[in-house]
Amino acid sequence: MLQRNINLNWLRSFESAARHLSFTAAAHELSLTQTAISQHIKALEQKLGQQLFIRRAKSLRLTDVGEAYLPSVRDGLNTIGLSTRGLFGPDLANHVIIRASMACNVWLSSQLATLCQQHPQIGVQFVTSIWPEATKQKAADLDIILAPQKHAGAHLEKLSDESIVPVCGSQTASSIKSLQDLEQLDRIHILGFDDHWARYLAAFDIQQSAGTTRHVVDTSVAAGEMVQAGMGGAMLIERFATQAIQTGRDISIVGASVPLGQSHYIARNDATQAQRPEVEAVIAWLKQCFTPRDEIS
Structure with a gap:
């Protein structure tokens, strides 16, 4: 033995x-x-x-x-x-770890085929980060964060400015014909984005009324699921709401978009990452993803 x-x-x-x-x-x-x-x-x-x-x-x-x-x-x-x-993964050396919100990871995943076609040797690992403190818990090559435009540091590289839109279930959308109708919806709040309803209504000189929030979730994805189930309305970043509709979610945008005053940024977690060509290729792909199609030459 x-x-x-x-x-x-x-x-x-x-x-x-x-x-x-x-x-x-x-x-x-x-x-x-x-x-x-x-x-x-x-x-x-x-x-x-x-x-x-x-x-x-x-x-x-x-x-x-x-x-x-x-x-x-x-x-x-x-x-x-x-x-x-x-x-x-099949090739650890060529993997790039991207950490972002769940909604952002879902949105990017639908566009990953482009990166695979351009760089078949590169693999991507998506890591979900709900809270800013989570960025300290695990090493990632790139963080995609949403931050106020006036507070963005020099170490951040801007990807896009963002807007928000109100959404509700498609079965309810036909009854939303005005901002007053929108105010009557049960509001689904997303932790970390608690001011989105107030910010949206303030853009139309409407003060948010109290006592209308019934549900609170910690991700935009969960909010979208509740909206689809007819449980009220939510404020989502426009690009994420549009993708949800395009992929078959039974939700509708029921109002004009409003600038959020925040942008998505790339944060490199290690200065040495610039020496890895696969990281640079992924950054180029991310910029392509966030660039509006009518701006792509």
Whole structure:
């Protein structure tokens, strides 16, 4: 009975050498020296107490024990590889982590095909950040944040100015013919965007009345689901509301858009990221996504 686990590098060397029937080819494949491969195989054989290869001057072949052992080793290494790719993606080195709100990630996901066509070697991992403090919890290559235009720092790169629109379920939309009708809706508030209703109504010189908020959620996506279910109205960023409608959500925009006074920005979390070409490619794609189509030449 083995007292310790077998070194994984020995198994990789064995599998590669067995597949190629060559220590030289295995060394080239694994970026090791031929001596290192030979030492790995020798250590594995000593650990198992069995000879795995028959070595000759100009040839190499498996023993019967080696032939029997190879399928299990290969299956084990394949399982590890599949699990790693499934959890972390096929090419970790070319992955770019983007952290943004849930609504922004949903909106960007629908446009990811463009990036894949332009840069098939680049993978993207979307991470959801609901609160600003979450940006300190996990490293990301890029943060997309919504910030007041007058408070934006020099470290932020603007993507777009934003507007808000009122939305309600399509079954209710026909009854909204004026701002007064809009005020009668049960209001769904989104935490972190508590002033959106007041900001929208103030644009039309209407003071927000008290006591009309019935539901509070922490994401625009959840607000959209409640609106679709006929539970009231919500103020959404116009680009997110438009996408929801285009993708089949049963909601309607029931008022003119109003400038939010806030913009989406890119924040690079590490100055060294500028040296990674895949990060620069993703930034270029993000700018393309946020640029209005009538401004794209």
